[in-house]
Amino acid sequence: MERTLQVLNELERDGVLGRYAIGGAMGATFYVEPLLTFDLDVFVVLPETAAGLLTLAPLYEALKARGHAEEGECVNIAGTPVQFLPAYNPLLEEALREARETLYEQTPTRVLRAEHLLAICLQTGREKDRQRVRVFREQAELNRDYLSAVLSRHGLETQWKSWTT
Amino acid sequence: MEIMDDLKPEIARLFAAKEQRRRKLAALSFPEKVRAVVRLQEMAAPVLRQRGCNVRVWTLAPPTVAAK
Numbered sequence: 001m002e003r004t005l006q007v008l009n010e011l012e013r014d015g016v017l018g019r020y021a022i023g024g025a026m027g028a029t030f031y032v033e034p035l036l037t038f039d040l041d042v043f044v045v046l047p048e049t050a051a052g053l054l055t056l057a058p059l060y061e062a063l064k065a066r067g068h069a070e071e072g073e074c075v076n077i078a079g080t081p082v083q084f085l086p087a088y089n090p091l092l093e094e095a096l097r098e099a100r101e102t103l104y105e106q107t108p109t110r111v112l113r114a115e116h117l118l119a120i121c122l123q124t125g126r127e128k129d130r131q132r133v134r135v136f137r138e139q140a141e142l143n144r145d146y147l148s149a150v151l152s153r154h155g156l157e158t159q160w161k162s163w164t165t
Numbered sequence: 166m167e168i169m170d171d172l173k174p175e176i177a178r179l180f181a182a183k184e185q186r187r188r189k190l191a192a193l194s195f196p197e198k199v200r201a202v203v204r205l206q207e208m209a210a211p212v213l214r215q216r217g218c219n220v221r222v223w224t225l226a227p228p229t230v231a232a233k
Contacts, residue, residue, distance in 0.1 A: 001196075001199050001223065001225055001226075002226055003226065026199070026202070029195075029198050029199070029202060030195055030198070031191070032191045033187045033188075033190040033191045033198075034190060034193075034198045034199075034201035034202045034205060035202070036202065036205040036206065036209055037202065038206060038220045038221060038222075038223075071221070072219075076221075078224075079223055079224030079225075080223045080224075081221055081223075102195065104195055104196060104199070105196055111195075138187075139187065139188065139191040140191075
């Protein structure tokens with residue numbers, strides 16, 4: 001895992017990625033009890049191509065050149081299957097911008113804020129997201145004012161109310 | 166009904182202990198939590214593979230020992 005994060009940092013430093021942060025179940029695990037997952041969801045800002053397109057192809061090529069093989073939807077980076085998810089909407093763009101810096105062992109990395117992870121669950125809206133929202137409410141230290149502002153900015157207050165009342 | 170009433174305090178204690186354990190797990194450091202996730206993967210992988218899911222248990226380097 002540490003080597004995986006070092007590779008992500010190298011990709012960011014080399015400009016293959018604009019910016020990255022851990023999300024999904026592993027992002028949630030940063031704030032709550034460990035949650036079972038088999039892949040590391042990594043949200044990324046991708047540099048635009050000359051044609052103005054956002055594509056994962058150059059990232060996958062750069063990983064392949066470094067010896068990291070594709071495995072289905074993931075890329076195996078140093079023993080961890082990593083799923084790259086481009087920031088495809090304003091909520092994800094904001095979540096990446098405001099992700100918190102942390103250390104994993106000796107390696108710097110970024111994790112999405114708990115409030116953004118919760119908002120992403122509300123926006124995605126699957127049954128497992130509903131369960132994750134419940135776990136967040138029980139265990140995570142949430143900044144209520146910050147959360148309210150995120151939910152309001154991204155039109156998620158109704159969903160929040162329907163899931164929490 | 167009497168049996169259920171007798172069980173309730175014991176069940177409540179079990180639930181409370183479970184809740185306390187979950188809070189304790191939530192308070193672990195990030196690397197400790199990642200190690201716990203890998204242990205969960207090791208437990209779940211055989212069952213999932215039997216169901217036909219192709220899952221890979223992560224390989225973790227041993228924890229780094231800080232230099233003195």
